Amino acid sequence: MNDIESRISSSFFAQGLxxxxxxxxxxxxxxxxxxxxxxxxxxxxxxxxxxxxxxxxIVDNACGYAALTKAPEGHxxxxxxxxxxxxxxxxxxxxxxxxxxxxxxxLLTVCTxxxxxxxxxxxxxxxxxxxxxxxxxxxxxx
Amino acid sequence: MNDIESRISSSFFAQGLxxxxxxxxxxxxxxxxxxxxxxxxxxxxxxxxxxxxxxxxIVDNACGYAALTKAPEGHxxxxxxxxxxxxxxxxxxxxxxxxxxxxxxxLLTVCTxxxxxxxxxxxxxxxxxxxxxxxxxxxxxx
Amino acid sequence: MNDIESRISSSFFAQGLxxxxxxxxxxxxxxxxxxxxxxxxxxxxxxxxxxxxxxxxIVDNACGYAALTKAPEGHxxxxxxxxxxxxxxxxxxxxxxxxxxxxxxxLLTVCTxxxxxxxxxxxxxxxxxxxxxxxxxxxxxx
Amino acid sequence: MNDIESRISSSFFAQGLxxxxxxxxxxxxxxxxxxxxxxxxxxxxxxxxxxxxxxxxIVDNACGYAALTKAPEGHxxxxxxxxxxxxxxxxxxxxxxxxxxxxxxxLLTVCTxxxxxxxxxxxxxxxxxxxxxxxxxxxxxx
Numbered sequence: 001m002n003d004i005e006s007r008i009s010s011s012f013f014a015q016g017l018x019x020x021x022x023x024x025x026x027x028x029x030x031x032x033x034x035x036x037x038x039x040x041x042x043x044x045x046x047x048x049x050x051x052x053x054x055x056x057x058i059v060d061n062a063c064g065y066a067a068l069t070k071a072p073e074g075h076x077x078x079x080x081x082x083x084x085x086x087x088x089x090x091x092x093x094x095x096x097x098x099x100x101x102x103x104x105x106x107l108l109t110v111c112t113x114x115x116x117x118x119x120x121x122x123x124x125x126x127x128x129x130x131x132x133x134x135x136x137x138x139x140x141x142x
Numbered sequence: 143m144n145d146i147e148s149r150i151s152s153s154f155f156a157q158g159l160x161x162x163x164x165x166x167x168x169x170x171x172x173x174x175x176x177x178x179x180x181x182x183x184x185x186x187x188x189x190x191x192x193x194x195x196x197x198x199x200i201v202d203n204a205c206g207y208a209a210l211t212k213a214p215e216g217h218x219x220x221x222x223x224x225x226x227x228x229x230x231x232x233x234x235x236x237x238x239x240x241x242x243x244x245x246x247x248x249l250l251t252v253c254t255x256x257x258x259x260x261x262x263x264x265x266x267x268x269x270x271x272x273x274x275x276x277x278x279x280x281x282x283x284x
Numbered sequence: 285m286n287d288i289e290s291r292i293s294s295s296f297f298a299q300g301l302x303x304x305x306x307x308x309x310x311x312x313x314x315x316x317x318x319x320x321x322x323x324x325x326x327x328x329x330x331x332x333x334x335x336x337x338x339x340x341x342i343v344d345n346a347c348g349y350a351a352l353t354k355a356p357e358g359h360x361x362x363x364x365x366x367x368x369x370x371x372x373x374x375x376x377x378x379x380x381x382x383x384x385x386x387x388x389x390x391l392l393t394v395c396t397x398x399x400x401x402x403x404x405x406x407x408x409x410x411x412x413x414x415x416x417x418x419x420x421x422x423x424x425x426x
Numbered sequence: 427m428n429d430i431e432s433r434i435s436s437s438f439f440a441q442g443l444x445x446x447x448x449x450x451x452x453x454x455x456x457x458x459x460x461x462x463x464x465x466x467x468x469x470x471x472x473x474x475x476x477x478x479x480x481x482x483x484i485v486d487n488a489c490g491y492a493a494l495t496k497a498p499e500g501h502x503x504x505x506x507x508x509x510x511x512x513x514x515x516x517x518x519x520x521x522x523x524x525x526x527x528x529x530x531x532x533l534l535t536v537c538t539x540x541x542x543x544x545x546x547x548x549x550x551x552x553x554x555x556x557x558x559x560x561x562x563x564x565x566x567x568x
Contacts, residue, residue, distance in 0.1 A: 016186035017193040020162065044158035051159040052221050053199025060194050079194050080392055081418055083225035083367055083509040083558055085536045087529040102556055103513040107391060107420065108364055110511045110556065112538075130528055130536065132509055132558040134365055134418060136391065222534055223560055225367040225416055225509055227394045229387040244414055245371040249533060249562065250506055252369045252414065254396075272386055272394065274367055274416040276507055276560060278533065300470035301477040304446065328442035335443040336505050337483025344478050363478050367509035 004028065008065045015061070023058050025065075031101040033065040038094045050090035052129075055097075055115050059084070059131045062099030063111035067135035070104035076140045080108065082133035090128050092117030099131075109135045146170065150207045157203070165200050167207075173243040175207040180236045192232035194271075197239075197257050201226070201273045204241030205253035209277035212246035218282045222250065224275035232270050234259030241273075251277045288312065292349045299345070307342050309349075315385040317349040322378045334374035336413075339381075339399050343368070343415045346383030347395035351419035354388035360424045364392065366417035374412050376401030383415075393419045430454065434491045441487070449484050451491075457527040459491040464520045476516035478555075481523075481541050485510070485557045488525030489537035493561035496530035502566045506534065508559035516554050518543030525557075535561045 001009065005028045012018055012025045018035075021043060026034040035058045037043075037050075045051040060079055067077045099113045113131035143151065147170045154160055154167045160177075163185060168176040177200045179185075179192075187193040202221055209219045241255045255273035285293065289312045296302055296309045302319075305327060310318040319342045321327075321334075329335040344363055351361045383397045397415035431454045438444055438451045444461075447469060452460040461484045463469075463476075471477040486505055493503045525539045539557035 011188040014186075014188040015193060016183045017196060020184045041158045042162045044156075046153040046156040051157065051199060052202050052224075053195055054159060056198050056202075057193060057195025060198075078231075079228055081225065081227040081365070081394075082194075083223065085223040085528075085558060085560060086221055087531070087536055089220075102511075103553065105513070110365075110513055112556070112558075127529065130538070130558065132511060132538075132556065134511060223507070223536075227386075227416060227418060229389070229394060244369075245411065247371070252371055252507075254414070254416075269387065272396070272416065274369060274396075274414060276369060295472040298470075298472040299477060300467045301480060304468045324442075326442045326446045328440075330437040330440040335441060335483060336486050336508075337479055338443060340482050340486075341477060341479025344482075362515075363512055365509065365511040366478075367507065369507040370505055373504075 004069050008033065008068060017057060018061065021054060021057060028065065028069065030069050031066055033062045033099050035062045035097045036094060039092055050095060052086055055090050055095065055129050056084050058095065058097040059099060059113035059115050059129065062097040063113045063131060063133040064135055066099035066101050066111050067109040070101050070109060071137050074140050075137050077135045077137055080134040080136045082131050084129055084131045086129050088126065088128050090117060092119050094118045096125065107137060109137060111135060146211050150175065150210060159199060160203065163196060163199060170207065170211065172211050173208055175204045175241050177204045177239045178236060181234055192237060194228055197232050197237065197271050198226050200237065200239040201241060201255035201257050201271065204239040205255045205273060205275040206277055208241035208243050208253050209251040212243050212251060213279050216282050217279050219277045219279055222276040222278045224273050226271055226273045228271050230268065230270050232259060234261050236260045238267065249279060251279060253277060288353050292317065292352060301341060305338060305341060312349065312353065314353050315350055317346045317383050319346045319381045320378060323376055334379060336370055339374050339379065339413050340368050342379065343381040343383060343397035343399050343413065346381040347397045347415060347417040348419055350383035350385050350395050351393040354385050354393060355421050358424050359421050361419045361421055364418040364420045366415050368413055368415045370413050372410065372412050374401060376403050378402045380409065391421060393421060395419060430495050434459065434494060443483060447480060447483060454491065454495065456495050457492055459488045459525050461488045461523045462520060465518060476521060478512055481516050481521065481555050482510050484521065484523040485525060485539035485541050485555065488523040489539045489557060489559040490561055492525035492527050492537050493535040496527050496535060497563050500566050501563050503561045503563055506560040506562045508557050510555055510557045512555050514552065514554050516543060518545050520544045522551065533563060535563060537561060
């Protein structure tokens with residue numbers, strides 16, 4: 001692991017929520033981060049599908065960490081805001097969130113995210129949600 | 143409990159995620175729903191505050207159920223999209239999400255949501271996040 | 285006019301677009317700005333109603349200038365992003381946009397905006413659009 | 427021109443605002459529409475750059491018409507909501523808005539839009555804004 005991978009990996013493991021949800025950091029590359037989440041009933045909304053808040057949680061992290069790959073040393077990122085469109089019910093055995101940097105500014109980085117539902121081996125992953133997010137770059141306190 | 147309260151209450155209890163997070167349905171009135179969530183380390187982001195995805199989960203539900211109070215009988219609601227601004231770190235012993243209907247259309251209902259962080263008895267609740275959401279009204283399958 | 289009113293008024297008059305659209309700065313108070321726009325066919329979409337882009341233009345300005353009332357001296361504001369929900373067709377003889385500050389941070393100010401359609405003397409103004417916007421505070425280039 | 431091109435072209439010409447702004451419909455293909463706009467001082471914000479509302483107007487149209495290429499016959503589209511991030515100042519001699527369909531549902535179509543600033547022949551077009559929009563498909567009246 002290089003520096004930024006190890007830093008994002010440490011941050012990911014420090015998140016209580018990612019453990020609670022059962023999410024895994026899949027890959028980190030410059031400007032792009034992938035997070036995977038197996039479905040379980042503990043993550044459901046009222047119809048038994050994955051809750052919009054769960055889908056949002058993993059794609060928010062994917063976008064935030066994608067932004068972090070572009071942040072200067074000694075800086076951290078915080079989500080200023082995001083918008084998510086839900087395209088179809090979150091039905092799958094697992095979900096893959098992909099966050100990508102669209103533009104990295106000095107103060108604000110804009111990312112887009114996609115979430116795919118993965119079912120059985122026969123069916124292709126389905127795009128179920130798209131995010132557009134604004135991530136603020138802040139000086140690390142330490 | 144009247145009909146709509148009992149329907150929303152049943153739906154809330156059917157959500158695995160609300161149990162996983164530890165959230166409570168606080169109140170239901172026409173066009174407004176409140177949900178409360180005590181903080182725990184299982185809900186944290188990397189700095190130990192509540193994760194944006196957790197805050198989003200409860201205010202998404204508050205908005206969705208507020209929309210449901212306005213839906214005609216035989217109809218259900220699904221979140222089409224939302225946008226959330228995070229105003230300050232989600233630091234508190236508990237969080238209160240308030241969802242309100244701005245406009246209930248035939249197909250789409252627009253809601254706004256607010257999330258407040260509640261600390262010790264000495265300090266006033268602080269507004270930490272605001273949502274603007276589009277909820278689709280769909281015919282119940284049954 | 286006090287300082288901030290006169291500064292916003294000058295800025296408003298410097299906008300070619302506001303003149304092109306025919307918009308008027310109605311009022312400026314701390315954290316709230318109102319802009320009015322008479323309808324004309326030059327502002328229409330294909331069905332003859334006011335175009336979403338026109339409605340957005342005036343409420344973006346109302347939000348941006350509301351944020352400016354909270355900015356420290358020597359600073360200007362730029363719109364980082366906004367989201368607008370359109371609640372009903374923009375039909376009216378004029379439109380009133382109201383922008384309000386929800387939270388003024390050091391770097392980012394979050395505002396909400398509302399646009400009302402005003403018809404004949406008999407009918408009440410109708411809420412036709414709501415905005416949630418993020419405005420960045422930047423140092424003025426002198 | 428095929429049917430959908432001619433229908434979108436007619437609709438575009440029926441928009442008073444596109445004429446007021448000076449915008450041109452550049453291309454229509456299945457799921458993608460491009461609109462061009464030369465800059466003029468009549469479209470400026472206070473610093474002399476193109477106003478966010480102008481940029482939004484053309485990319486809203488590009489997204490809406492992209493959605494229309496996917497709508498069943500006898501149906502029209504209306505913008506339910508959109509979100510726009512502004513990445514850098516809108517400085518250019520002209521602007522190109524590209525709208526693309528991400529997912530076409532029965533009731534709601536989700537599109538993404540990009541706006542590029544075009545300068546002199548030496549410099550590459552710059553991405554200045556990105557949109558994520560929800561377009562409702564409605565039955566045509568008449």
